[in-house]
Amino acid sequence: MAPFGQCSIESALGVIGDRWSILIMRDAFRGIRRFSEIHEDLGIPKAVLADRLRDLVGAGVLDKRQYMDHPPRFEYRLTNMGRELSPILVSLMHWGDKWLSAGDPPTVLLHSPCGTEVEIELHCRTCQRDFDPTEITSRHSWSADTSESGTNEPETGEPATAPRGAM
Amino acid sequence: MAPFGQCSIESALGVIGDRWSILIMRDAFRGIRRFSEIHEDLGIPKAVLADRLRDLVGAGVLDKRQYMDHPPRFEYRLTNMGRELSPILVSLMHWGDKWLSAGDPPTVLLHSPCGTEVEIELHCRTCQRDFDPTEITSRHSWSADTSESGTNEPETGEPATAPRGAM
DNA sequence: CGACTCAGTTCGGTTTCCGAACTTAGTTGA
């Protein structure tokens, strides 16, 4: 495996492939921008936070700026690159809501102009419709097939051949 | 911070909040299902792989089944819960493609019925359009505002107030 | 019988994580 090479998922994980990094970015979306705020909000050890912020700034998803000279105070703001992580956070949130939350989702995202709940969907512009994961194929050295077992207590049967799927 | 409590992103990270877990799930989508295959594909230490597979099965995103009795052989298949992680993987891939890949994206996902490139978009059913991250608000104890700096070399200025944003 | 495969477990060494204490620069209140 080349270090963060051939697969974009791997490359992406090189930047946000750790629990804390994602939570720090979530905080950034929430408007939590200062070292001490993040520290308090997440309960992350300060040394680790300092480390992660350095990495995230280095990767280009956060920007460190001094917003006050006396005393010197800093904040970490989303860059465009960082802001575009939101589909990832939105999908994580939706998945957690659906499969892990007991009862009501803790947070609901809204489309601010109209107040409708945000949806994130796999969409096909040609077919003009949303579709689900089983309809994904990939183009590369692999070929088709993402279909797996059909329920969460999957049916038995089906041979052990390993057709190559997406991603 | 309650351990994996109030925020669905945190809960989700409790299941796939580690680099290896996500790569193992990606392999599952690719049709790589056997212990030895995953080990070889990822270069993950066997002890760690055994650990992660236990966790992922325990969490309900993979199902371990014996597909052969003599000799006993096992495979790990996606459950429905696992399959529905795909929007997360798709967004990770798109983000990596856009911001980290030099040149062509290593893998392109296609809508299998028609061969069009897969898109994943924030969508509003009321406005009948896709929109971008700056138009997200949340409903909970926080209020609006996700707007941050506007470029990847963000403009200076703007006060240090921390309006609460989404997620 | 010997070599091989799969699916792990065990082992020692290295890296990372963690919480607590410390630092440095500046501010506020008495």
Place this chain on the structure above:
DNA sequence: TCAACTAAGTTCGGAAACCGAACTGAGTCG
């Protein structure tokens, strides 16, 4: 002016996780 306080880190020692390599055990193949 001195003490207490805050923000943004750094330093420290112990605990946990990670790593590659070696080992295990069930079963197969020639």
